[in-house]
Amino acid sequence: MSWLVPSLPTWGRSTPASSSTSPIDPEDIDTPPPFPLLNSHQRSSAPAPSSTPSFSVAPPSPPKAQHDEEEPSDLNIAIVDAPLGNMLPPVSTIKKPNFAIQKGGLDTYSTGTNGIAKKTETGPVKKKKGKVALTPGHSALDWARLTSSGEDLRGVHGFQRVTLAELKEHNTPDDAWSVFNGMVYNITPYLPFHPGGEDELMRVAGRDGTKLFMLTHSWVNLDFMLKECMVGVLVRG
Ligand code: HEM
Secondary structure, three states, X not given: OOOOOOOOOOEOOOOOOOOOOXXXXXXXXXXXXXXXXXXXXXXXXXXXXXXXXXXXXXXXXXXXXXXXHOOOOOOOOOOOOOOHHHEOOOOOOOOOOOOOOOOOOOEEEEEOXXXXXXXXXXXXXXXXXXXXXXXXXXXXXXXXXXXXXXXOXXXXXXOEEEEHHHHHHOEEOOEEEEEEOOEEEEOOOOHHHOOOOHHHHHOOOOEEOHHHHHHHHOOOOHHHHOHHHEEEEEEOO
């Protein structure tokens, strides 16, 4: 098959003969770095070069047009007749993720007198409130068991139409209602089960907690977790 490359062209890049200290011309910012780098493992492990080092890579696949006349093949493999020891592994183009941990704090910006935002200071990292230790018998599994037990967790009979004024009255741990996505829930039974703690959950007692909930953990399936605690719907009035 003629499109297979019969032999591999070898091209070399030699470091300038005059480069006794650095091969990079400081005057030319486009001068690429020497390859392999002067202190690379490749250089140190290779036998002492008798002449200018040369590097070979597989040439690009031939243009598509040529393939049309040739024998079709499922495999897009070019057999290269080149000494294996001279082949370099392909250079990865995948960008490495940056897992750097932010140290110091959050940058803050202010608007200068010219109206342009400028970085002014590095403040302390805001400590994220985390999970709390739940008392025994209040795990997520225990909550799942309780909600499927048939026990009344609503505290009301029937589906209620709740006004804002009425909602505000239910703001104590023993009688806490909150609104999420327009629906009113009795959150009292869930308080000791909440992984973020009772205090955090009580912040939304007697009011609409949708925003705080979404800002904290939008991935939590509230509809499912609290379906047995649903009191009704929030109405104007
Ligand atoms: C009734 C509505 C809520 C339900 C059903 C609920 C449920 C949950 C669940 C399941 C977790 C564990 C999340 C995880 O492990 O990924 C959690 C964690 C947490 N929740 Fe809630 N939550 C509610 C409302 C709130 C509210 C209003 C706040 C107020 C800020 C809050 C604050 C937190 C915090 C701080 C955590 C710990 C986050 C962490 O570090 O993992 N939650 N909540």
